[in-house]
Amino acid sequence: MRACSVGAVHFVIMGCGRVGSTLALSLESQGHDVAVIDQNASAFRRLGTTFEGKRVTGIGFDRDTLTEAGIESTYAFAAVSNGDNSNILAARVARETFGVEHVVARIYDPGRAEVYQRLGIPTVATVRWTADQMLRRLLPQGSVPEHTDPSGRVVVAEIPVHTSWIGRPLSQIEDVAGARVAYLTRLGEGVVPEKDMVYQDGDLVHLVTAAASLATVEHKLDQPPPAE
Numbered sequence: 521m522r523a524c525s526v527g528a529v530h531f532v533i534m535g536c537g538r539v540g541s542t543l544a545l546s547l548e549s550q551g552h553d554v555a556v557i558d559q560n561a562s563a564f565r566r567l568g569t570t571f572e573g574k575r576v577t578g579i580g581f582d583r584d585t586l587t588e589a590g591i592e593s594t595y596a597f598a599a600v601s602n603g604d605n606s607n608i609l610a611a612r613v614a615r616e617t618f619g620v621e622h623v624v625a626r627i628y629d630p631g632r633a634e635v636y637q638r639l640g641i642p643t644v645a646t647v648r649w650t651a652d653q654m655l656r657r658l659l660p661q662g663s664v665p666e667h668t669d670p671s672g673r674v675v676v677a678e679i680p681v682h683t684s685w686i687g688r689p690l691s692q693i694e695d696v697a698g699a700r701v702a703y704l705t706r707l708g709e710g711v712v713p714e715k716d717m718v719y720q721d722g723d724l725v726h727l728v729t730a731a732a733s734l735a736t737v738e739h740k741l742d743q744p745p746p747a748e
Contacts, residue, residue: 521700525703528552531658534580534610535601539626541551543598547658548573555589558601573679581610585619595620596658604628611641621683622658642722643708666726675731676702678724683746693719696746699729 527725528551533540536558543566544554554573555613558564561577575736580601591597599607604627627643667676685693690701690713704711705724719725729737 530555530590530596532586532589532591532597532614533556534558534597534599534607536563536566537600537602537728538566539600543600543658544573545571549690557585573606581606583613586613586618587738590745591618591620594620596620596624606631608641609719613642624658624682642724654718668707673731674728675734676726676728677734679727679738681719681723681741682744683721685741686721688719688745690717690719692745693725693741693744696731697727697729697740699727699737702728704728
């Protein structure tokens with residue numbers, strides 16, 4: 521049996537198509553535990569023979585199926601089946617019924633993504649999908665920089681922010697992190713931060729910071745705001 525690396529966590533992925541199997545294999549290769557759900561058992565062949573995670577045959581938004589996949593102890597849930605309705609329903613069940621904080625859904629229709637973003641569930645439209653985009657929304661600390669300057673000393677990275685920061689000014693996030701907010705992704709669109717703007721549920725925060733400080737910034741924002 522493969523030994524999990526330090527800091528390994530559990531992930532549940534709904535959908536074992538090209539996207540789901542790629543995510544599952546990538547996460548497992550990084551030492552994480554992974555359970556994959558698909559209603560078609562033959563889809564698991566995409567995982568190959570070396571995959572050691574759990575294969576669960578069932579409907580991804582069914583509570584019993586999710587429980588069998590370990591949703592109650594999962595760090596993050598990804599809904600990447602081939603149906604928008606199934607993906608968003610499964611994502612809402614994971615978030616609202618089981619309290620999973622890190623949830624992302626793949627959406628085929630970009631025009632519907634804004635509606636789902638308003639529900640507090642980050643979405644990735646298929647036309648813009650890349651493995652890095654999806655992984656950055658799932659993985660714990662250890663984000664992949666989106667931009668690095670030629671010297672390698674300054675990076676722009678999407679940093680997960682603890683839900684307790686909702687409603688807090690971006691300026692407070694900057695003060696605590698010791699970094700600047702380069703821009704937000706809000707309702708699927710890039711937004712340049714303005715004075716007095718606050719962090720909202722579903723926002724993705726992109727910070728510019730020294731590369732050497734990235735891990736420290738991630739750790740600080742993964743915690744609730746300091747008591748005032």
